[in-house]
Amino acid sequence: MSSAAAKRPRPKYLNLPAILFEIRLPMPAWVSILHRVSGTLLFFPFAAWLLYLLDTTLASEQGFARVKDHYLQLPVVKLALIVFIWAYAHHFCAGIRFLLLDLNMGIELAPARRSATAVIVMGLLLTAYCAWRIW
Amino acid sequence: MTPRRIVVGAHYGLGSWLAQRITAVIMALYSVILLGVFMTGRPISYGVWRDLFQNGWMRVATLLFAVSLAWHAWVGVRDIVMDYIKPDGLRLGLEVVTILVLAGYVGWTVQVLWR
Numbered sequence: 001m002s003s004a005a006a007k008r009p010r011p012k013y014l015n016l017p018a019i020l021f022e023i024r025l026p027m028p029a030w031v032s033i034l035h036r037v038s039g040t041l042l043f044f045p046f047a048a049w050l051l052y053l054l055d056t057t058l059a060s061e062q063g064f065a066r067v068k069d070h071y072l073q074l075p076v077v078k079l080a081l082i083v084f085i086w087a088y089a090h091h092f093c094a095g096i097r098f099l100l101l102d103l104n105m106g107i108e109l110a111p112a113r114r115s116a117t118a119v120i121v122m123g124l125l126l127t128a129y130c131a132w133r134i135w
Numbered sequence: 136m137t138p139r140r141i142v143v144g145a146h147y148g149l150g151s152w153l154a155q156r157i158t159a160v161i162m163a164l165y166s167v168i169l170l171g172v173f174m175t176g177r178p179i180s181y182g183v184w185r186d187l188f189q190n191g192w193m194r195v196a197t198l199l200f201a202v203s204l205a206w207h208a209w210v211g212v213r214d215i216v217m218d219y220i221k222p223d224g225l226r227l228g229l230e231v232v233t234i235l236v237l238a239g240y241v242g243w244t245v246q247v248l249w250r
Contacts, residue, residue, distance in 0.1 A: 036211075039208070039211050039212075040212070040215060042208075047208075047240055048236075048240070054247055057184060058184070058247060058250070061181045064184060092163065095163070099156060099159065
């Protein structure tokens with residue numbers, strides 16, 4: 001055992017600052033935890049929200065006009081829409097990566113890290129593009 | 136050496152895992168089709184929107200999406216709850232709420248599509 005490892009106090013208790021600032025997650029871990037976060041957000045509240053929008057826009061022409069011309073123009077609604085788009089885009093890209101990993105594609109460390117970075121960047125780029133289109 | 140019988144586990148994990156992946160592919164295909172509709176460039180009026188969801192194939196595809204989402208999210212939320220929620224009662228409660236919410240989504244979708 002090296003002396004540096006021996007000097008480290010054990011056991012090490014985790015706290016929030018340690019989780020946020022001390023422990024450096026590798027890229028695939030970020031993809032994984034964000035896949036969970038985005039999936040949870042899509043399950044609730046976004047699925048319910050989209051169903052509400054589908055319900056209102058299909059129910060009547062007035063409902064459609066209200067959503068399109070008023071509701072979706074509110075800044076806070078646009079912001080929510082952008083968060084939804086990020087969650088969907090990230091979940092979509094990360095999901096395709098996981099499907100490929102399941103097929104034993106890109107499972108070596110270097111390609112796995114590259115694809116993880118690509119997933120995060122793709123999610124953010126798609127979100128930025130949609131945000132630019134929405135505003 | 137004789138083959139060993141696996142004596143632990145209920146073994147429904149593989150089925151859930153596979154179902155989550157198949158439903159993911161179904162939802163991905165539906166998403167790409169719907170995105171294609173939005174990307175045609177023409178502005179979507181109420182008439183276009185209503186006619187799209189009056190197509191029999193679109194209704195069936197949307198219902199298939201909703202059922203896929205419910206199944207997919209059930210496996211996913213259950214995984215998350217099993218990982219992070221330790222008290223048994225709370226975990227069971229959250230799982231029951233999840234099932235109710237997902238069943239509600241599917242029922243709501245049917246109601247919206249066949250009104």
